[in-house]
Amino acid sequence: MKHDCHYHPGDPAKWHCSECQVHYCSRCMPDADTHRGRGVCPKCNRNLRYLGAATEVEPFWNRLGAFFRYPFHADPLIVIAICTLVPLALSANIFGLVVSLLLVMALLKYTYEVINRTAEGHMTPPPVATAFTGDGFGIVFLQLLVFVGMGALIASAGMLGGPMLAMIAMAFVILVLPASVMVLAMERSALAAVNPLHLTGLIARIGWPYFLLYGYLVLLTLASGAAQDFALSHFSPWLAGPVSGFLNSTFTLILFHMLGYLLFQYQEELGFASDLQDDSSQQDTTQRDRAPRLDADIDMDLKDGNYDRVQSALISALKRDPDNSHRLEQLYKLLVARNDNAELYRRHVPLLGWLVDHNNGAGIADLLARLEPLNPNLQLDDPELAERCARCLYHQGEYRQALKLLQDFHKRFPDSHTLAPAYILAAQILANGMDQWEKAAAFLGFVKKRCQNHPLHSQVDGFMQQVANREPLKGPRATFTVSD
Incomplete structure (x- = not known):
């Protein structure tokens, strides 16, 4: 059953808390361990149930093209070529027979690895080595036992109820054969793979899509048989054998990949959880960075x-990291939305620093307007912050607020390196913004007299000449002449 995230409707849920009865998506659980299926509910601290990709996986009937492309990756093509062409090159003796049987076992082992790998969420084929190495060859003997068990079931039905019951038993065996393959791949038990109750239970949990897939498999088998018959009938014997073997192996891999994908699609109904494993962009869930967890908690608490x-x-986060721009932005937006001017006043220095770093003159003007009823004579104790805020306000057109921040600057910060740029800015505000040229000249005269060692002192005469001519205070024009 598909579930959406409680906090992000439309996003598929990946986790479920049985205590809170809440579904969470990946954005809500950035710190969960998807590889191990471990996560803790951010509300009640209970362990969550991992849903895997069950709620977002694409139905198998929408990806038939991907199934047919599956065998044509490099790894399965190599396996098919080895298992198909090598037996044809061997002599018809005991050695050739043994090697051919071993290659058939390797191909069958590979096909079961396809089921397991697909059910785990890997949509790329297994590597070549899985066909010829490892301890998975026991699946071949288990499959033989399953066939023997199914044959015994049909024979027993014939002995007990005659041909009619035998036909019914055979129809049942044919119907549950794909389910038997899936059970054998998952549980590695021949007994479970021939248990009628086990097989019908799996079919019942999947529901009607099992029968839809069964129809596809029948068509696939008929197409494989027809293609092989065409090859044997129309090609010369030296070519017909390899083509027929290639087609048989290719259609077998498609069939097993489809069975694995059905398990992957209905993993929740079948009682396990897996996720797409071939996405290289997935985050390392072992990271200790708490920032994504805090962002998720904030998002959920806001909602x-x-x-x-x-x-x-x-x-609390800003106490640990006072200069965190992202947290300052979040706090500013929250306090403004809540109209919490008292808390804005307590935090106004770092918030003004964040606003000026982003050249947000409108935000600075709004914040100062909110703080004025609480402290009509508010002055900033940091000369550099005061000058930067005033400059942003000047460019925003908030001339009076800018001048207020620069009021008595020389008395409050007599030895500050910022005094010269602050009073040149005051002159620009008065001249360009308020048309008060005499006051602008006074500020420039103060800078000329008191800030003789400042780098801007050499530009003051140019400013004063512009004031005398009632020109906008933009400073001396740049020159590109090169002295000899």
């Missing part, structure tokens, strides 16, 4: 209306 909790979390 739940827990604004006090969000505010406390942001303040």
Whole structure:
């Protein structure tokens, strides 16, 4: 059953809390371990149930093209070529027979690895080595036992109820054969793969899509048989054998890949969880960075209306990292939305620093307007911050607020290196913004007299000449002449 995330409707859920009865998506659980299926509910701290990709996997009937492309990757093509062409090159003796049987076993082992790998969420084929190495060859003997068991079931039905019951048993065996292959691949048990109750239970949990897939498999088998018959009938014997073997192996891999994908698609109904494993962009879930977890908690708390909790979390985060621009932005937006001017006043210095770093003159003007009723004579104790804020306000057209920040600057910061640029800025505000040329000249005269060692001192005469001519205070024009 498909579930959407409680906090992000439209996003498929990956986790479920049985205590809170809440579904979470990957954005809500950035710190969960998807590889191990471990996650803790951010609400009640109970272990979550991992849903894997069950809620977002694409139905198998929408990806038939991908099934047919599957065998034509490099690894399966190599396996098919080895298992098909090598027996044809061997002599018809005991050695050739043994090698041919071993290659048939390797191909069958590879096809079962395809089922397991696909059910785990790998949509790329297994590497070549899995066909010829490892301990998975026991699956071949288990498959033989399953066939023997099914034959015994049909024979027993014939002995007990005659030909009619035998026909019914055979029809049942044919119907449950794909389910038997899936059970054998998952449980590696021949007994489970021939247990009628086990097989019918799996079919019942999957439902009607099993029968739809069964129809595809029948068509696939008929197409494979027809293609091989055409090859044997129309090609010369030296070519017909390899083509027929290639077609048989190719259609077998397609069939087993489809069975594995059906398990992957209905993993929740079948009681396990897996996710797409071939996405190289997945994050390392072992990272210790708490930032994504905090962002997810903030997002959920905002949607739940827990604004006090969000505010406390942001303040705590800023105590650990006072210069975190992202947290300052979040806190600013939250306090403005809540109209919490008292808290804005307590945090106004770092918030103004964040606003000026982003050249947000409108935000600075709004924040100062909010703080004015609380402190009409508010002055900043940091000369550089005061000058930068005033400059942003000047470019925003907030001339009076800018001048207020620069008021008595020489008295409050007499030895500050920022005094010269602050008063030149005051002159620009008065001249360009307020048409008060005499006051602008006074500020420039102060800079000329008191800031003789400042690098801007050499430009003051140019400013004063512009004031005398009632020209906009833009400073001396740049020159590109090169002295001899």
